[in-house]
Amino acid sequence: MNLRAFHDVIFLRSREEHSACPWPPSFWQKRERPRLSPLMLRILAVNVMALAILVGSLLYLGRYQDRLIATELDGLMMQARMSASAVAEGAVVLDRDERNILSPLLARLMIRRLVEASETRTRLYDTDDTLLADSQILLDPAGKVQAKQLPASTGLWLGDRAMGLFDLMDRIAAKSDYPVYPEDSIQRGNQYDVVKKAMEGEVAPQVWRMPQGGLLLSVAAPVQRYRQILGTVILTRPDTKINAAIQEVRLDILKIFGVTLLITVLLSIYLARAIARPLKLLAKAAESVRRGQTQMVGLSGTARLLNHNAIPDFSYRRDEIGDLSTSLREMTSALAQRISAIENFAADVAHEIKNPLTSLRSAVETAEKVRDPERQKMLMQVIRDDVDRLDRLITDISRASRLDAELTRDEAAVVDIEQMLSTLVGFYSLDKTGGEKTAAVVLNPKPSNELRISGVEARLVQVMQNLIANALSFAPPQSQVVVKAQAVKGGMIDLIVEDEGGGIPPNKLEAIFDRFYSERPKAEKFGTHSGLGLSISKQIIEAHHGRIWAENRQDDAGHVIGARFTVRLPAQSED
Template sequence: MPVGRNRFLLLRRKRRRHRRFSKLTRRILAINVIALAILVGGVLYLDQFRKGLIESRVAELTVEGEIIAGALAEAASIGPEAVQVEVDPAKQILARLVVPAEIRARLFDLDGDLLVDSRDLAVGNLIVVKKITPAGSLETFLKAAAATFHDAVDALASKEKLQPYTEDLDQTSADYPEVLAALEGETTTLLRATENASAMVTVAVPVQRLHRVLGVLLLSKDTADIDRLVRRERVSILKIFGVALSVTLLLSLFLARTVARPITLLAEAADRVRPGLGRQVRIPEFRRRKDEIGDLSRSLKEMTQALFDQIDAVESFAADVSHELKNPITSIRSAIETLSRTTDPAKQRQLIAIVEADVARLNRLVTEISAASRLEAQMSRAQMVAVDLGKLAANLAEAYAATAKRGAPEIKIDLPAFADRQPLLVNGLHGPLGQVLRNLIDNAISFTPPGKPVTLRLRRLDSAVELAVEDDGPGVPPDKLEEIFKRFYSERPAGEAFGQHSGLGLHISKRIIEAHDGEIFAENRHDGAGNVVGARFVVRLPLA
């Protein structure tokens, strides 16, 4: 790998190692915290809660106003013929009913003049004592911060635009539209804004006796207590939010650690594998985890092992190819050197024949090696389909019969009786499976004595299809039953010229069958006396 590429990978690993919080951790934290913040923000809004309390305040003042107005009409007027409210009895009634409830009551006569103001009756409330906190103290800072927070939330609330509430020193009914409406005999309510950002609720109730209006009772009370209640609820919600946020952050960090940290370790291990450190790299294992992270760890480890196995296979293949190619090259070199020193025409023709045979052998080796090296890539790109193995075997048997030379072994096929009704279907690639059958048939033909047949037998097992290729040759040495599937292994019958086979046929067949999740093996056939009467190559493939 280039030096610049290595430096880039090292820098990336350093950045990942020194990063306090991974991107995945930050995303988990952001999603959980934002969702919680939106929920809490909606609760902190509390606008509907405040409106409901104000509506309740209006209803309460209306009921109280009607009760007090009735009491004034009965007790503060002189007989049914009265045309005005007596002031002194009215003061006594208001002092008993209004002052304790901290409601302000004002009584206006028919001319609109102010007769009684309950604020003048509550002498004890004229003196207000407030505790002054030292400037710069923590309490002062917290109060200022809380006020700023509440003001910000209130600013976001969809409050309706209210007219300001003002009072003149000489109050008359003309200052209050609701009082003017009540003089006409209609109970009227109104909401105004005060200087301290609260609202002032006013209810004007006509004081009437025998359907005659004697005056108007104006009850008023601000919503400062409602605002304080709403703010206390906000503070309570913030406390709960603080606890919930702490729990959310801890759980998010735990989740991120159980997810992001293992992924980071796996990524770092993959980065170390890439520069070519090979088996020195240890892939982290999370065997105890039964989740997707554990699956990823196991898959990455298996993938890395498969990569190393493939590298080993490539190295072994290169070594075998080098060895196989050296033999004919060495033979050609020796023949050419000898040819340059001899003048005997017969020997020259013999040496030229050797060179031609070795060149043909080299050509055959290169062709089959190239086909073997492309095999896995071709199979990985192709799409497997349902292949009728019985029909494939029958077609090959007919093809061999049509092209057989005189004296060549006969190809017999033994299919189950139900093969026409129930095809022997397997999932596979038609071309590679046909190549396997041709390799096995060609191998059997090369060992079969003249006059003896080669038999193809197919049968259905529980969950597989078994195909066997049988010959009547000398069989396979017991210690070579597995070795014959190795690359470049060649065990040829007596009398066959050297170099006619590359030794790749059975090896390629094994790779094709294993790529189809099947198995292939060799065994010897025996007669009743236990003597070897031939070889049998068996292929088993799962049913489609």
């Protein structure tokens, strides 16, 4: 099996799995995004809605209207008293019986002058509730003409529509406790409660609700002459000034609202672009990675995305989008490294499997041609050794390939270093299978019982077993393999395994942790190790956020007296 054939098998399986995917083809197609960002619409809706509710509540101005009504009624009451006093002084005559009565002619002339060029309507009733004078009816040679104040126009179609909208708002939100104004063609004083109260000598105010909308303010005052009530003056005034004041305030609010709305929209667009645009770029880049439209090139052992479809870097923002960008970039980089690692692993596996297969093929072909029983027996032993080597190699490869997934599933716990190492060393001291031909494993000095780390104890034991077994294979008989544990600076803990063997070639101190690298004693039978032990140990330690390295032990003269393997792991925090 060559490297190309091995890759073909892997990628064929990948295509088969992809073709068997239960998702529809539309899932893999590029999703069309709307031109206007939904996120921008949501931001605009929230900001503008909050502003509109605030402005709507301000435009209602209910309490402000009540204060204006009270002020207008106070002024109207004063005017009603003055009008009643003026009528009592200038429109009262004596009848045949020498009694004081109101003169309709004088009353009309006086009332007309009192309310001239005013929107206040003044009416005069006698004690029989008969209408004597009405300022809304002007006498001229042509007869009686009714005068009504017309509403002012803004001169602009949009302004008139806005005023109409405000009037509609007022009608909807108008108070319903005001009585409806009861005016008809035959006007009698007893139709109005305020007139009845005025006939009793009381100045009575009243607010009416007009059928066509709006309010009518009224005040009735008695016309008295020497404490004799001769009639009643009732003044009515529409809420024109009140509405004008409210409309003026509303227009000022609308001007402020317009400026505020413009600023809000601009800020919302800026905020939406500051959020939506980076997210859209990140989504587009992530989709490009998913669709395989990026180029991965290895630099210094790591794979990077180099073209314009790479994940954008927003880490300078120092916010959640920056964190998302950093996470996506790190995830993509890790994915690229994992793809590169898988390719390298596949190449290494193909190479390592090819060696015993080549040896096995050569032995089989030779065995067919050899007739010597001794040589055939020797070749059969070679075949058995190659088969065992393949079996061991495939088993170790299977374990190594599952290691990442198993490390992800394993739950970390607090590991007592002293207890773990004491149990492990005790196991080796009870194992007498090697007799005097093997070195002794000792724990010296005994670690402190305060040394603890967070990790998967079974995996850490596996690492220490690999290191101790490796040291035993190189240590001379009746020597010692020393196991140590100690705290170091930076909140770290070192686990150390030392032997008294021949050491490690200086140029191989890092290579021994590569996959399938095997540096065995000369006396050891070839092919008994797959070369994955130290590589697996390094993978486990790095998953625990630690590091592992090897170095040679030297005496005072600089001679190598053994090897030392150090595992450095972060200590368990006191929190």
